[in-house]
Amino acid sequence: MFLQRQVPLAICFVVGVVFVFQDFVPHHDSEQLLTVFTDWGIIITGFASLLGVGSLIQVHWLHIKRQNAGWGYSVVTYVAMVGTLAAGIASGGKAAPDAQTGVMPAFGWVYNYTMVPLQGTMFAILAFFVASVAFRSFRARSVDSVLLLVAAVILLVGNVPLGEAAWRWVMPEGVPGIADVGDWVMNTLNLAVRRAILIGVALGIVATSLKFILGIERGYLGGGD
Amino acid sequence: MAMSRQVLARREVWAIIGAGVLIPIVFSIPATEVSISKGVQAVYDKVESIPPGGSLLLSFDFDPASKPELEPMGRALARHAFKRGVRVVAMGLWITGTSMAEAIVRESASEFGKVPTRDYTFLGWKPGGYLVIVEMGQDLRKTFPADFNRNPTVGMPVLDGLDSLRDFDYVVSIAAGDPGVEKWVIFGRQKHGFALGGGCTGVIQPGLYPYLQTGQLDGLIPKIRGAAEYELLLRRGHGIPEGLASAGMLSMSFAQLALVGLIVLGNVLHWRSGKGTGR
Amino acid sequence: MVPRLRLAWLVVPVLGVCGQALAQEGEGATVPLSAPTGVELIDRPNDDGKALMLLWDVMPYDAEGVVYRVEVAAGEAPFRETASLAWQGGSRFLSSEQKWPFWAWRKDDRRHLHVLTSFQAEEPDAAQAGGSRLVEKSLEPLTRYRVRLTVLRGEDSAWAGPLDAVPVGNLFNRVKLHNLIYTLLFSGIILVYIARARRRELFLRRIPGLDAVEEAIGRGTEMGRPIYFLTGRYDIGEPSTMAAITILGEVAKKVALYDTRLKVPHTYPMVMAVSQEVVKEAYIEAGRPDAFSEEINFFVTDDQFSYAAAVEGMMVRERPAACFYMGYYFAESLLMAETGAETGAIQVAGTDADHQLPFFVTACDYTLIGEELYAASAYLSRKPVLVGTLRGQDAAKAILMAAILAGTALATLGAAAGWSPATLGYVLDAFRDFGG
Structure with missing residues (x-):
């Protein structure tokens, strides 16, 4: 219990307090201390990835062993993981074509022709999701929703050159451009609300950090108090 | 039959948006010029103010998922720096974006006949996320003892006088999420006080506005439109032809105006079906 | 002198x-x-x-x-x-x-x-x-x-x-003197309210999103479907992740009591390791150590969209009864929340990622906005000490609001009276960021 509770709490308290004040001590010894702890952090992060790989292997192995629904996907995961690893080792981690021969290494093929298009597709899907959500949500049901709708249309039209051109063509001389109106909506109306949320969040972060440093909140150690 | 929200289902909305993206590409319709926003102009002016031989740190903090949106601004910034004879030091905080970022820098450098380790270097990736930023603020060479191509950073000519983040004339993070621009503000600029600009996807753009307004970021290139603005500035200022971002602006125009049309249509149908009157 | x-x-x-x-x-x-x-x-x-x-x-x-x-x-x-x-x-x-x-x-x-x-x-x-x-x-x-x-x-x-x-x-870096003063001031205020909370109970307003936790878990039990809990896209060092893990502990206790299945897919190995301990302790505390399984928490990938694709795939296949999205999110938020909504899950989100709030508000049944994420552990546990920190936050917020109002009044007065920018600058310095 002592090793599971008191020691982590003591470490959290000492390191927390030291590094709150370290930010105000510019001396090179203080910076050196930060460097040492940063190095530790980087090393721990590196080793933690082994933890992740271990979990991945275990979970998918159990799926295959028990033949859970969709266990075939676990086989695909294994094949992709081992295949990419082998290609990476064979290519020395390089994806760029050889400077002399122009030959693309195996890892380059995996990276450029599998990972890049797959990831690009996933992100591109977001545009379609946003479109369907916008179509569903922007309805003039009340005064509030009308304001939301108008702001959305201004930003959508002002964001693209064709919209800007159409606005200039329709509006008389002297009326600000729609991109400027959009900027005003974002930087004045939207930002005021955003700042209020951010101030609340920042105070929440201060309070939460303080609770962890002082050992008031121990939920992360498991088992509440 | 009234075409209600249910009738115009998700897939039909998607098809209309898809058509909006594809039509300008298929029929090669030329784009119109964009207007320049203050944030993009600020980044351009800052790069413009770096003296030849000065230094620019470009951090490619995104993965291939955001390549279509962020690669054009990465190329535009690298081209701008190389054109002006500014030394470019590039890196990335996202492991899966490493090879992509290396290719962007290498290809942009070769356009201007720049030599690796003398005119530019790609430092690569290191685990630790924002901790890498903290460590670079202490000692650049200790953080990256060798670059991506395993050239030692000690004695590398391109890094002359660049011992830590504060020695760079300008730092720009092009980011799709975390670690990204926000972490560069908090753990980089706040601590070491260097000039910092950003580039980002449209999704995280609103989250970076507060930093831009307070001056914690001195410029921001948001989404593909920002990249198109930068490309336009490069053509006007240096005669560098526009790239992928400008080419994509018309697709953006069609897709977004199609979305506006859909929203208007949705509301008309909503009111005609009587729901808008409170029935 | x-x-x-x-x-x-x-x-x-x-x-x-x-x-x-x-x-x-x-x-x-x-x-x-x-x-x-x-x-x-x-x-x-x-x-x-x-x-x-x-x-x-x-x-x-x-x-x-x-x-x-x-x-x-x-x-x-x-x-x-x-x-x-x-x-x-x-x-x-x-x-x-x-x-x-x-x-x-x-x-x-x-x-x-x-x-x-x-x-x-x-x-x-x-x-x-x-x-x-x-x-x-x-x-x-x-x-x-x-x-x-x-x-x-x-x-x-x-x-x-x-x-x-x-x-x-x-x-000592005198440039940051004001930051140090604010740090000590706000920390002091929060500690004072924690001390007060130990003496008497403080009122806590209702947070509907958290009231829905029980309902969502009950639904999962009735339908025999799993509950999904996501801890966000930040690593263990971030307060939002720690807040999410604390909420996970409270949710896990209730899940253990209802004997429902819980799944926590992770994007960071260290968050997974900590969550594993938290869930295990929660099951023990609920008196159901037998129901705990090492498979509740599992690592998927640290890549943003690969993670989103994997979670979406699981959602479509397993059709969870409820999905909790706590912590910090980026572009993957809408992809996952829309998929969850499509599968018919009751969804509760809590994030301090202000740029993702519009997506969560649209696709989820309940959304904890900003600081509510940090208030959740106090709300769910009702421990007086934790509730005290919320009151401390409110007091600190009141001070900031007063400062904003005073600053606005001063700037307006200054402009009207023609004060030199330098004179106003002395006051504004106290609220300015000077970087390193």
Whole structure:
């Protein structure tokens, strides 16, 4: 219990307090201390990835062993993981074509022709999701929703050159451009609300950090108090 | 039959948006010029103010998922720096974006006949996320003892006088999420006080506005439109032809105006079906 | 005496003295060159000991065409030029341009300032046997540097120095004094309210999103479907992730009681390791250690969209009864929340990622906005100590609101009464960020 509770709490308290004040001590010894702890952090992060790989292997192995629904996907995961690893080792981690021969290494093929298009597709899907959500949500049901709708249309039209051109063509001389109106909506109306949320969040972060440093909140150690 | 929200289902909305993206590409319709926003102009002016031989740190903090949106601004910034004879030091905080970022820098450098380790270097990736930023603020060479191509950073000519983040004339993070621009503000600029600009996807753009307004970021290139603005500035200022971002602006125009049309249509149908009157 | 001096700073119109220098601009070209006066080489305060400051008077000959050359040498090495400061365009390199608050630096328009952080040094050239090359090196702490300042105009020149100084690291960064005060003030306020909460119970307003936790878990039990809990896209060091893990502990206790299945897919291994312990303890505390499984928490990938794709796939296949999205999110938020909504799950999100809030609000049944994420552990556990921190946050927020109102009033008054920007600047310095 002592090793599971008191020691982590003591470490959290000492390191927390030291590094709150370290930010105000510019001396090179203080910076050196930060460097040492940063190095530790980087090393721990590196080793933690082994933890992740271990979990991945275990979970998918159990799926295959028990033949859970969709266990075939676990086989695909294994094949992709081992295949990419082998290609990476064979290519020395390089994806760029050889400077002399122009030959693309195996890892380059995996990276450029599998990972890049797959990831690009996933992100591109977001545009379609946003479109369907916008179509569903922007309805003039009340005064509030009308304001939301108008702001959305201004930003959508002002964001693209064709919209800007159409606005200039329709509006008389002297009326600000729609991109400027959009900027005003974002930087004045939207930002005021955003700042209020951010101030609340920042105070929440201060309070939460303080609770962890002082050992008031121990939920992360498991088992509440 | 009234075409209600249910009738115009998700897939039909998607098809209309898809058509909006594809039509300008298929029929090669030329784009119109964009207007320049203050944030993009600020980044351009800052790069413009770096003296030849000065230094620019470009951090490619995104993965291939955001390549279509962020690669054009990465190329535009690298081209701008190389054109002006500014030394470019590039890196990335996202492991899966490493090879992509290396290719962007290498290809942009070769356009201007720049030599690796003398005119530019790609430092690569290191685990630790924002901790890498903290460590670079202490000692650049200790953080990256060798670059991506395993050239030692000690004695590398391109890094002359660049011992830590504060020695760079300008730092720009092009980011799709975390670690990204926000972490560069908090753990980089706040601590070491260097000039910092950003580039980002449209999704995280609103989250970076507060930093831009307070001056914690001195410029921001948001989404593909920002990249198109930068490309336009490069053509006007240096005669560098526009790239992928400008080419994509018309697709953006069609897709977004199609979305506006859909929203208007949705509301008309909503009111005609009587729901808008409170029935 | 000292407060009076401080007040005098506020009153002395800096623009007056600045006018003297500006008036000379046109006449400077006819004034003969002489060695710069008032030259000082000092250690730069508030730093890690890797910079020096060179100060000298604004000279009567300062005008277009005048160039100051700064030469630096480490120890007894020969002088080499490190900077060439031309008086042209808007460039004046005045001491008043140093971006520090008034309590850390006395801005002076009658003095020039150049900060030295590097110098040119000769070292052997690896590419050329026996040859050497000049490299730019950073100043090092506790090393003696000599500096010479030369002023040039056409063929004329005059110099001052050499002067020497040793850069040293400082134990306190006065530039951040206001940050330290705010840190101590807000921490103090929160601690005071925690102490108060121990004595008497404090009121906590309803948070519907958290009231729905029980409903969502009950639904999962009825339908025999799993509950998904996501801890966000930040690693363990972030407060939002810690807040999400704390909520996970409370949710896991209820899940254990209802005997429902819980799945926690992770994007960071360290978050997974900590969550594993938290869930295990929650099951033990609920009296159901037998129901705990190591498979509840599992790692998927640290890649953003691969993670989103994997979670979406699981959602479509397993059709969870409820999905909790706690912590910080980026573009994957809508992809996952829309898929969850499509599968018919009851969804509760809690995030301080303000840019993702619109997506969660649209696709989820309940959304905890910003600070509500941090209030959740107090709300769910109802522990007085945790509730006290919420009251402390509210008090701190009230102070900030008062500061915003006072600042706005002051700026408006200043504009109406025509105060000089410098006068208002003294007040605004207290709320300004000065970076490193």
